[in-house]
Amino acid sequence: MSRTATYHTRVTWKGEHWGHIQMGNGPEMDFSAPPDAHGHPGVLTPEDTFVAAVNTCITMMFLWTTERFKLDLVSYECEAEGTKLIELDRTEIFTSVTLRPRIVLRANDEERSSVEKRARRALESAQKYSLVANSVKSEIRIDPVFEVVY
């Protein structure tokens, strides 16, 4: 049987172009629009939040798949870039989100030849099962760099 689960956030307007958001799992913070859209620097914005949702979801799924695939992860960093298209009628859409993970794995002599292939499969699996990647219209591109240490 398929199942459902729900997640909640609450926004309160603070005046001018300032809001405050409480996340269901606990943290809360101020937000605004980007400075070039009548907002403020230094705080959460809807644009960054959308890109962060993809980046954090792929990260958590990849950590989970490395455990299932018995990969010895040394480090993981990932830059994500979301590209929005502004149409002539002023509607906007994120057409793509490109992720550039830098992944360092440890391998012994036996695993040396297969570890990068297994890590690529783990990354594909992370994308396939990512809730956020599956919930956005944007094309998700993952362009990884692997390093294997011994």
Next chain:
Amino acid sequence: MSRTATYHTRVTWKGEHWGHIQMGNGPEMDFSAPPDAHGHPGVLTPEDTFVAAVNTCITMMFLWTTERFKLDLVSYECEAEGTKLIELDRTEIFTSVTLRPRIVLRANDEERSSVEKRARRALESAQKYSLVANSVKSEIRIDPVFEVVY
């Protein structure tokens, strides 16, 4: 001519099921999975981040449209609930995000009869031009409650 703009975030794995994210506009924070998915309470999660992206984007667009529509906004609060469906093959998707804004407006005697109608139009416009609402596959439902004070 259509135009594009880009937004960036950077994730760093901190060990176990912990990550750290830096948003392009400045803020940074730790994140994890939800506690019932091998994560931790009290921090940002991908699930909350997705729902927050929709909620913050509709908020900022509504603030902007109230200014254009010359509405006198007194307060705005909005609960958002994202529902994810877990399929039999374990893939997941946010099928809907329901927003329940409570909107208080001030009106003089002349505006009294038209202010709620104008506020509904402002909310429809906010949804139409919301970058995040346009970028997700989820059905966006907005179920507002209006109050007019004099």
